[in-house]
Amino acid sequence: MGKLVENLKEIKVIIEPEGRIIQGKRGENLAQILKRGGINLNTWCNLKGICGKCAIEIIEGRVNEKKEEEIKIWKIKNWPKTYRLACQIFLEGDIKIKIPEESIIKDFKILDRGLMIKKEIEPAIKTYQISFVHNDLVRAGSILDYLREKLNIEELKFSLSSLEGLSEFDLENDVIIYVYDGKELVRLSKGAPASPLLGLAIDLGTTTIVMEAIDLESGEILGRQTDFNHQLSFGSDILSRIAFACTSPDNLKKLQTTIIDELNQMIGKFRDGCGLEEENFMEAVVAGNATMNHLLLGLPVASLARAPFISLFSSIEPLRAKDLNLRINPEARIFIAPNIRSFVGGDISAGLMAAGLFDHPGPFAFIDLGTNGEIVVKKDDQIVVTSTAAGPAFEGGNLSCGLPAVNGAIWRAELINHELKIETVNGRPARGICGSGLIDLLAIFLQQGVIKPDGRIARGQEKIEIQADIFLTQEDIRQAQLACAALKTGFRLLLENLSLDPRQLQAIYLAGGFGQELSIENSQAIGLIPRIEKEKVIFLGNTSLAGARLLLLNNSSRKDLLSFLEKIEYISLAMEPNFQDYFLQALKFGPWP
Structure with missing residues (x-):
């Protein structure tokens, strides 16, 4: 009983320099306490202690000893003795900490622009102002039948709540009827219609x-x-x-x-x-x-x-x-927005619709370069699609110094007069590497021979220093290899399925925030995308958002989309006999074909 009471004892987590206090319990995980307190701690690995992104500095207080994985990260990062991973700390008593800026998720560079599509405005929801004429109402026999007649919708659907709403209206006054998809009564109101209708x-x-x-x-x-x-x-x-x-x-x-x-x-x-x-x-x-x-x-x-x-x-x-x-x-x-199949979802179907690619004769490829790495290839009337387990490396995950596209993330790198020059998000002091910066750095180090085509760091080094406290380890490069190989293998198998050589493609369309920032030359140099003319690689922006907007404003597009999806063939990479061989070949950095 005494031990149970002890475990339920409230413990203070004091965050300096502001002196904020968050309450926790003995034995509770520090990262979870901080998140419960509204602190957006960077826990990319879901508290497994392997991403190294939730570092805190202990000022006062006793905590549990480090385990092997945390010690490994601590050594690679060359942290001071007071640094620990919040996700690996279980409270034993009151604790006073500081949270480094890089351990908090904020200031994302979010791609919030996409294609602006010119299409007839035809929303699914429409409003009608109805006046009740006594003689016509009596002839119709019921209020609902009267509305069906006035709206010219014979199979008008309704809910019990909407019928109850009708009974509350004074039939001497006009009523505003909201109809969804030309067949369902969803709302009633008095006076003028909602303005604006949103x-x-x-x-x-x-x-x-x-x-x-x-x-x-x-x-x-x-x-x-x-x-x-x-x-x-x-x-x-x-x-x-x-x-x-x-x-x-x-x-x-x-x-x-x-x-x-x-x-x-x-x-x-x-x-x-x-x-x-x-x-x-x-x-x-x-x-x-x-x-x-x-x-x-x-x-x-x-x-x-x-x-x-x-x-x-x-x-x-x-x-x-x-x-x-x-x-x-x-x-x-x-x-x-309808899913296509498996891990290929409504963001891809809506994006294809927004870009008008279902009507494009092809051949072309559409790629969303994210964790799932969805790829679509179209040739004439044939459309094949797959998803690849690219992992979070392109979004800064699973990298020792990886970051999403936040302030201070290295998003661009180039060699100028044999000197490495970097650019960071919003020009802030560098504090990590995001996906587009990773691609640039890999291409540069590959060109210099610092990284071998098989991914090994030259001369047996453990890591490549970029600047103070920012580096790439051998494991980081391995993560990038796996991501590139997954995409390259999926792309190659889809092309083979349609008997296409990548050089026959009229275009490669890149969607999403990561694709928007890519260097085409560097992406081709490491083999992320195939070598075709630079002008054929086209950035589309946030096609998922553009697709959602199109489907919202044009109801007919939804029906068209469902019809188009019936023509798509999903290719399961796991079922492809050449997948393993192609994947092992694709692990080597370098241009293709």
């Missing part, structure tokens, strides 16, 4: 989220919000979140609640910053990968974790906002 376009990424508030009648973007995905607390990549979700139903619920709460916070900023009424948001379109779609809906992801790696759904009927606890109009509809 919708949300949401790019639900693994790492970041972008949300736009859009006038559904004019198509005008009235506001835009960006943030990192708060699910990063549970893992930096899709696979770690799947593992977390599969551990228990409570963990799955935590992931869903985290994302819903974040979306509601972003919606609230439209109200507070732009004066937009939540009640007037009548629809939202979400474009996310298959896993994020499942987690948003609170659906199990176990089927994505084991062969044959399939999702619970490809397309799903629009949901009501109140079913997801989204703080917009309760009867607003939520349209989820």
